[in-house]
Amino acid sequence: MTKPIIEVKDLAKNFGKNQVLKDITEQVTPGQVIVVIGPSGSGKSTFLRCLNLLETPTSGEVDFAGENLTTLDTKRVNELREQMGMVFQSFNLFPNMTVLENIKLAPMKVKHMDDATATKRAHELLKQVNLDDHADAFPASLSGGQAQRVAIARSLAMDPKVMLFDEPTSALDPEMVGEVLSVMQQLAEQGMTMVVVTHEMGFAKSVADRVWFMADGFIQENSTPDDFFSNPQTERAQDFLSKILM
Amino acid sequence: MKKRLVLFFALLLALVTGFTTLTTTANAATDNSLTKIEKKGTLVMGTSPDYPPYEFQATVHGKTKIVGMDVAVGQKIAKDMGVKLVVKSMSFDSLLVALQTGKVDMVISGMNPTPARRKNVAFTHTYYQGGYSIVINKSDKGIYKNKDSFVGKTIGAQTGSTMYNESKKQTSGTTVKGMTSVSDLILALQSHKIQGVAMEKPSAQAYVANNKELAAIPSDFNLSASDTSASVAFAKGSTALVNKANKSVDQIKKQNLVNKTYLPAAGKYLKTNTVNTSMFHYWKAFLTGIEYTLIITVCSVFFGFILGVLLSLARMARGGVLKTALRWLATAYVEFIRGTPMMVQVMFVYFGLGLIVNLPALTSGIIAISLNSGAYVAEYIRGGINSVDNGQTEAARSLGMSSGATLRYVVLPQALKNIWPSLGNEFITLIKDSSIVSIIGVSELIFQSNIVRSDTYRGVAPIAVIMVLYFILTFTASRILNYFERRMQHD
Ligand SMILES: Nc1ncnc2c1ncn2[C@@H]1O[C@H](COP(=O)(O)OP(=O)(O)OP(=O)(O)O)[C@@H](O)[C@H]1O
Ligand SMILES: [Mg+2]
Numbered sequence: 058m059t060k061p062i063i064e065v066k067d068l069a070k071n072f073g074k075n076q077v078l079k080d081i082t083e084q085v086t087p088g089q090v091i092v093v094i095g096p097s098g099s100g101k102s103t104f105l106r107c108l109n110l111l112e113t114p115t116s117g118e119v120d121f122a123g124e125n126l127t128t129l130d131t132k133r134v135n136e137l138r139e140q141m142g143m144v145f146q147s148f149n150l151f152p153n154m155t156v157l158e159n160i161k162l163a164p165m166k167v168k169h170m171d172d173a174t175a176t177k178r179a180h181e182l183l184k185q186v187n188l189d190d191h192a193d194a195f196p197a198s199l200s201g202g203q204a205q206r207v208a209i210a211r212s213l214a215m216d217p218k219v220m221l222f223d224e225p226t227s228a229l230d231p232e233m234v235g236e237v238l239s240v241m242q243q244l245a246e247q248g249m250t251m252v253v254v255t256h257e258m259g260f261a262k263s264v265a266d267r268v269w270f271m272a273d274g275f276i277q278e279n280s281t282p283d284d285f286f287s288n289p290q291t292e293r294a295q296d297f298l299s300k301i302l303m
Numbered sequence: 304m305k306k307r308l309v310l311f312f313a314l315l316l317a318l319v320t321g322f323t324t325l326t327t328t329a330n331a332a333t334d335n336s337l338t339k340i341e342k343k344g345t346l347v348m349g350t351s352p353d354y355p356p357y358e359f360q361a362t363v364h365g366k367t368k369i370v371g372m373d374v375a376v377g378q379k380i381a382k383d384m385g386v387k388l389v390v391k392s393m394s395f396d397s398l399l400v401a402l403q404t405g406k407v408d409m410v411i412s413g414m415n416p417t418p419a420r421r422k423n424v425a426f427t428h429t430y431y432q433g434g435y436s437i438v439i440n441k442s443d444k445g446i447y448k449n450k451d452s453f454v455g456k457t458i459g460a461q462t463g464s465t466m467y468n469e470s471k472k473q474t475s476g477t478t479v480k481g482m483t484s485v486s487d488l489i490l491a492l493q494s495h496k497i498q499g500v501a502m503e504k505p506s507a508q509a510y511v512a513n514n515k516e517l518a519a520i521p522s523d524f525n526l527s528a529s530d531t532s533a534s535v536a537f538a539k540g541s542t543a544l545v546n547k548a549n550k551s552v553d554q555i556k557k558q559n560l561v562n563k564t565y566l567p568a569a570g571k572y573l574k575t576n577t578v579n580t581s582m583f584h585y586w587k588a589f590l591t592g593i594e595y596t597l598i599i600t601v602c603s604v605f606f607g608f609i610l611g612v613l614l615s616l617a618r619m620a621r622g623g624v625l626k627t628a629l630r631w632l633a634t635a636y637v638e639f640i641r642g643t644p645m646m647v648q649v650m651f652v653y654f655g656l657g658l659i660v661n662l663p664a665l666t667s668g669i670i671a672i673s674l675n676s677g678a679y680v681a682e683y684i685r686g687g688i689n690s691v692d693n694g695q696t697e698a699a700r701s702l703g704m705s706s707g708a709t710l711r712y713v714v715l716p717q718a719l720k721n722i723w724p725s726l727g728n729e730f731i732t733l734i735k736d737s738s739i740v741s742i743i744g745v746s747e748l749i750f751q752s753n754i755v756r757s758d759t760y761r762g763v764a765p766i767a768v769i770m771v772l773y774f775i776l777t778f779t780a781s782r783i784l785n786y787f788e789r790r791m792q793h794d
Contacts, residue, residue: 111697131705139703149698153717153791163702166712208698215702 060123062087062219062250063108068117070103077103079274081117085219090251092261092282095271096297101254104271105223108252109141110134122218139167142212146224148204150196150211156183157192160211168215175214182210186240202233206240213244220244222253258301262286270294336541337384340408345387348377349407351395353484353753356509356569357413357533360392360754367588367754370572372505372565373411373533376430376555380409380535383551393664393744397650399424402538404657409548410536413503415465420536425545429532430552431561435466435522436507437499440492441515447499449523453477458499459488465531466501469524485510486756489517490763503531505566512570582768585755592751593772599668599737599747604730606673611680616710618685633681640678646739648675653743668740676733683725687718720791727784731777748772 061084070078077100085091093101106112108119110126119126121137129137151159160179164170170178183189186206196204205225212220222241226234238260245251245264255261261268261282268285270278272293278285289295340346350373352358358371369390381388391407398410402424416426437458439447447453454476460467462481470479480497482488488500489510499520502510507519535552537544555561582589617633620626640648652674653667662670691714699709719726741750752765 109701111700135700135703135705138701141701143698143701145694145698147694149692149694151695151698151713151717153720162712163699163704166708167703211698212702221701 059086061085061120062122063252064118064120065108066118066120068104068107068119069115070100070107070112071115076274078107078114081276083269083276083279085250085252087218087250088248089266090245090264091253091267091269092265093252093254093269093271094256094258094261094297099272100274101271102223105143105221105252105254108221109138109143111143135167139163139215140218141221142209142215142217142219143221144205144208144212144223144225146227148196148201148208148228150199150204150208152196155193155195156188156199156207159196159207160214163211164214178214179210182213183207185213185243186210187236200233201229202236205229205233205237209237209240209244219250219252222251222255224254224256226255226257256301258286270297272297334541334543336538337543337547340384340386340544343386345389346377346381346384347389347391347406347408348374348381349391349393349398349401349410350374350377350412351398352392353395354413354506356505356566358411359572361572371569372431372561373413375565375568376535376552376561377409377411379555379560380548380551384547391744394742397654397743399536400650400654402536404654405538406654406657406661408537409544411533413533414536415530415532416534416536423539424536425539425541426534426536427545427548427552428556429534430555431533433531433533434504435469435501435524435526435531436504436519437501437522438489438492438507438510438517438519439499440495441518443498444518444520447520449521450474450477450501451523453499456498457496458501459491459497460501461485461488466503469526469530470501473524484753484756489514492517509570582755582764585765588751588755589748589768589772591746592748592769593776595665595745595747595750596734596737596776599665599672599740599745600730600733602669603672603676603733603737606669607676607680607729607733608726610673610677611684612715614677614681615684615688618681619688637678637681640675641682645672645675645736646742649739649743664740664743664745667743668737668745672733672737672740676729679729680726683722683729684718686725687722688714690721691717723784723788723791727781727788730784731780734776734780735773 063085065081065083068078068081069076081104093104095101103112107114110119114127118128121141124133124137126134126137151162154162157176157179160182161172161175164175164178165172180189180192183192186209188203188206188210191199191203191207196207199207209225225241226237229237234257238257241251241253241260242264253260253265265282267279268282269276270285270289270291270293277291277293278289280290285294286298289298350358350369352360352369352371354371356371358369358373360367361370369392374390377390378388391401393401395412398407398412398414399420401407402410410424414420416429420426437447437450450470450473453474457478457480458470458474459480459482460470462483467479467481470477480491482491485500485502485506488497491497492500493516501522511517511519535548537548614633614637617629618637620630649668649671652671653662653664656662656667656670695713695717696709699713700706704712737747738749741747741753744750748769752769755765
């Protein structure tokens with residue numbers, strides 16, 4: 058068996074008295090695509106943000122490539138974050154920079170890549186997401202679908218080992234969802250390890266290796282998409298699926 | 304004599320006295336005040352050069368210099384001590400504080416030795432015994448004879464001065480109008496808003512000599528000698544120095560030097576000074592004013608901005624005891640600065656810090672205004688940083704950028720863009736507010752215009768000139784700022 062790249066052990070997270078994550082223990086192995094689904098407010102975003110320590114876990118540990126993130130100093134955490142790209146629902150592009158500058162910023166400031174190399178790499182990534190003709194545009198002039206593809210390219214510029222997606226298509230007009238999902242599908246086919254929080258059940262069925270169903274602070278089910286959608290085990294999951302399939 | 308009683312200065316004086324008595328009582332027993340001056344080789348005289356013929360600025364061969372009978376008195380004292388006289392100008396109200404904080408060695412500024420002042424400084428014998436006159440329009444010469452002729456009329460006097468208080472006390476049925484500057488009073492007289500101006504005899508003579516429309520009449524006020532006499536002030540406890548100066552003062556009196564030599568000499572300067580009262584003649588003075596106003600503003604904006612960034616970061620520090628302490632300190636600083644007048648801060652830096660290090664007035668002014676501006680800029684920046692969406696920080700951190708790099712490359716550029724208009728306003732406000740440092744004698748625009756006013760006896764023209772100059776400065780600045788603001792707009 059291959060060694061897991063992400064290992065979550067007894068993870069819990071409280072916001073004040075609100076216990077959002079109660080006790081989560083799961084693993085992600087390299088090349089896997091995990092789709093996390095669950096009702097709104099069940100803690101999916103919180104869980105994802107605990108993986109790259111944007112949120113500090115209340116207890117338990119998160120191991121990345123064998124290192125326990127919760128015990129490392131800030132400098133090392135920053136280094137490991139480079140290896141975990143994150144894509145947000147609201148894109149979070151830097152509005153004061155062009156598309157190209159958005160992509161080049163972190164490689165140049167964090168990896169100290171020279172300008173020419175960074176520019177070359179940025180153009181390659183923009184070609185990969187079909188947006189090379191928008192290199193000099195500012196984010197405000199892009200459509201939602203274009204902005205999200207730039208955000209994906211920006212994360213890829215750091216050559217991450219894992220990509221985290223938090224509802225990447227939820228803020229998009231329906232006709233733009235497809236272009237973003239197809240970029241994600243391509244990534245999966247190239248062997249990228251991905252943890253994706255989404256409500257796109259079609260994507261889960263066709264691309265995911267495992268589906269994690271989250272509710273009430275726990276991962277209630279961890280199964281293949283086929284098993285999960287045709288034969289959900291818990292009442293919680295059956296209830297959830299009956300509502301969204303209607 | 305000039306005797307402005309501004310409460311604030313009295314308080315400051317008291318404060319400084321408290322400080323200095325603490326530090327000077329130790330060496331009061333051995334009075335080395337005279338030997339110190341002799342060793343130094345210079346005697347620094349503080350004066351407020353807006354009071355001809357006592358002291359005023361004159362343009363001699365294209366250079367402005369402080370002249371007048373008080374300067375002649377100072378020169379005599381210095382010469383008798385065998386040292387060089389250095390004249391330092393500042394506002395009248397600041398003189399005694401400057402004396403106590405050691406910024407000047409003596410004060411000669413038509414100052415009369417009142418009991419209140421005697422508590423804080425040591426005076427020599429009087430070198431001049433003045434009196435009061437009332438200046439009127441020449442056309443009214445037959446109508447008014449003395450203070451009692453103004454029943455139902457208005458006479459003016461400098462606010463807070465002895466003349467002002469005595470005019471109120473010793474007339475009945477007469478309205479007494481106070482204004483801060485004598486040039487304004489003369490202007491009011493010539494435009495018939497008031498019918499007479501009470502002022503000191505030599506000043507009255509100077510005004511009458513230089514303006515054919517005016518005449519002087521005796522005031523006939525009942526006055527005690529101490530109200531009309533002028534003395535030289537030294538720091539308290541410097542007995543040796545006072546004794547030495549008294550010898551010079553006694554000679555001046557015995558030989559009647561003031562009336563025989565000093566006043567006529569001063570009168571000559573007044574003549575050359577007022578030959579050409581066109582504002583163009585004074586372009587150099589205004590240029591100096593612009594230069595200093597810009598130096599103060601640009602330096603203060605620069606240092607204020609740096610301080611503002613540091614303060615805003617300190618105010619947002621979260622974490623351990625150290626960071627919490629830092630946050631509290633920064634918050635306290637910002638609140639304190641915003642809760643006290645800039646004028647007090649300028650005085651405090653110049654005189655208060657002056658007890659520890661001797662800073663020139665310009666440096667003090669820049670420090671004070673930077674410290675002040677920093678507090679305001681900090682609040683703008685803090686608001687700017689808070690206005691940047693948290694998602695920006697999260698995106699940068701998720702790319703592996705440190706918190707410092709995130710702030711520098713992602714958050715601050717956006718924050719600054721958001722607050723650029725506020726920062727621009729702050730810059731323009733500083734151009735105007737820098738005028739406050741005129742009180743410690745920095746030759747910025749206001750200070751220069753006051754000097755031109757007292758030199759030319761023209762009240763309005765210099766004000767109109769600096770008004771236009773200020774407008775040109777602020778308008779140009781706001782155009783430049785707008786240009787940069789437009790360049791920053793991408794969306
Ligand atoms: N920073 C925070 N401070 C306090 N409470 C928070 C914070 N972030 C999230 N929560 C709470 O944690 C719970 C889970 O939120 P989370 O955003 O993780 O859910 P989610 O499953 O992603 O929901 P959605 O599908 O709506 O995105 C919610 O009750 C939310 O109010
Ligand atoms: Mg969420």
